[in-house]
Amino acid sequence: MNYYSPKEIATQFAAAGVYKSKLSFPKFTLIAILGGAFIAFGGLLSVMVAGGMPGIGAENPGIIKFIAGALFPVGLIMVSITGADLFTSDCTAFTLPLFQKQIKAATLVRLLIYSYLFNFVGAQVVAWFMSSGVGMLSHDPWQAYLHKYSAAKVNQDFFTVLVKGIGANWLVCLGMWMGYAAKDITGKCIGIWIPVMLFVTLGYEHSIANMFFIPAAIYSGANITWGDFIVQNLIPATLGNLIGGIALVGCVYGYLYLKVESSTLN
Numbered sequence: 001m002n003y004y005s006p007k008e009i010a011t012q013f014a015a016a017g018v019y020k021s022k023l024s025f026p027k028f029t030l031i032a033i034l035g036g037a038f039i040a041f042g043g044l045l046s047v048m049v050a051g052g053m054p055g056i057g058a059e060n061p062g063i064i065k066f067i068a069g070a071l072f073p074v075g076l077i078m079v080s081i082t083g084a085d086l087f088t089s090d091c092t093a094f095t096l097p098l099f100q101k102q103i104k105a106a107t108l109v110r111l112l113i114y115s116y117l118f119n120f121v122g123a124q125v126v127a128w129f130m131s132s133g134v135g136m137l138s139h140d141p142w143q144a145y146l147h148k149y150s151a152a153k154v155n156q157d158f159f160t161v162l163v164k165g166i167g168a169n170w171l172v173c174l175g176m177w178m179g180y181a182a183k184d185i186t187g188k189c190i191g192i193w194i195p196v197m198l199f200v201t202l203g204y205e206h207s208i209a210n211m212f213f214i215p216a217a218i219y220s221g222a223n224i225t226w227g228d229f230i231v232q233n234l235i236p237a238t239l240g241n242l243i244g245g246i247a248l249v250g251c252v253y254g255y256l257y258l259k260v261e262s263s264t265l266n
Helices: 006-021 025-050 054-059 061-071 074-082 087-093 105-129 142-154 158-181 185-202 207-219 226-257
Strands: none
Touching: 006 087, 006 105, 006 158, 006 226, 025 061, 025 074, 025 105, 025 142, 025 207, 054 061, 054 142, 061 185, 074 158, 074 185, 087 105, 087 158, 087 207, 087 226, 105 207, 142 207, 142 226, 158 185, 158 226, 207 226
């Protein structure tokens, strides 16, 4: 076969988590900063292209959603191929080795915290230094698109964002899973692209992506406060991402393919 079986994928995904758990703190910090930056670049690309089509968007909003969804996966593809680190995919990468008893729960929690914090740093490098800070988001139609997009994200109730966060990381971790199925770089890109395109087009909430979108809107003058961002979006999105990545992918596929059964069906 020119692709790996689900059990082989689970083993590879788990091995990636074990590898990262053994990195020195400076190396882990660096790959986490890069991961946040790469996701932000995907977000910036989607804003610059989808946001630059206000006429098309007014008549065909679904097309604009799809264009944004089709472009955003570039970020996760860069994360995967370069070996960068991403909090959301780590939810699965560090859960799978638990089923093999190769890492401890305390290690999972510690690394997820580090990944989350340094993904934020990387996202701000792009949100400010590489975009808002050089005026890329200071003019319409891009500013208007980003501000409207971000305002919609912070004007939802807690439960709605939580559920959308579950959906986002269920699909993101499935994207990484499908990427591991490939034996060549083209297959990897396609495998990652399909679920990630789906989550963005559907409007689900990805905490690390939102670390770019909403701060970039704030930096460029949107009427959004940091408190709005953290309380109304980031916290529920993060909790949803944890559930989606740990429970719906990590635990499900860890149980299916890595858990050692005491007995088998005859």
